[in-house]
């Protein structure tokens with residue numbers, strides 16, 4: 139039987155329009171905090187939550203003078219506590235936390251990673267996620283409601299020969315999500331994470347084309363993802379439509395986990 143040539147699930151202009159559509163969940167009366175919300179996946183998520191009616195506060199290293207944006211380095215626990223306190227005081231509560239702040243690792247062998255590089259990646263990706271989850275959890279547990287979504291990575295689902303520090307930090311995020319998810323379940327707070335594959339954002343700027351092609355070739359759908367495609371999954375996990383998952387890892391890697 140002839141099934142024709144294999145295709146790459148394409149993105150044409152119609153599909154891009156669908157990807158960027160404002161169809162979303164109802165976030166009216168919800169207050170969301172998005173770390174790393176000034177760019178890429180975080181920015182796409184902030185836009186989608188806003189489109190659903192949420193008040194969205196972005197916390198990022200550089201935020202300019204955007205509305206509801208707070209400068210914050212997530213590696214600084216006290217600064218993250220202050221951001222959460224400010225959001226609660228200013229907007230009357232915090233319903234949704236999305237931890238998207240992250241930094242890539244330098245491509246190289248595990249034994250070539252220097253101490254400083256190891257600590258830098260871990261500090262942003264793992265410590266930063268912990269700081270934000272902890273601060274939000276204290277508040278959400280008292281209110282007995284909330285949704286937390288952490289942005290891990292497909293790299294965190296198994297070891298990576300050329301990105302060991304990044305992969306370990308993201309594996310930590312997956313595990314941390316499980317711990318917070320289990321601990322907060324009886325407080326009405328659901329905590330989950332997503333594991334994106336290669337997504338077209340500024341995070342990839344330092345990656346050369348050959349390395350990118352190699353990464354994409356291992357994703358069965360056969361193309362890079364767009365930030366909005368991750369944001370839509372995050373929006374679901376942040377919504378009241380999510381009722382029966384916590385501590386879970388949701389793949390958005392175009393099938394990469396299976397190859």
Ligand SMILES: NC(=O)c1ccc[n+]([C@@H]2O[C@H](COP(=O)([O-])OP(=O)(O)OC[C@H]3O[C@@H](n4cnc5c(N)ncnc54)[C@H](O)[C@@H]3O)[C@@H](O)[C@H]2O)c1
Nearest residue numbers: 174177178179198199211212239240291334336337339341
């Ligand atoms: N792009 C991808 O292919 C991909 C794949 C898997 C996972 N991810 C993860 O998705 C998340 C979002 O990344 P992105 O691809 O949108 O990249 P991005 O560079 O567009 O966005 C990352 C944001 O995090 C912010 N940030 C970095 N360090 C910070 C710090 N110390 N404090 C506060 N903010 C900080 C940056 O300023 C930036 O706005 C990251 O956690 C990343 O590891 C990305």
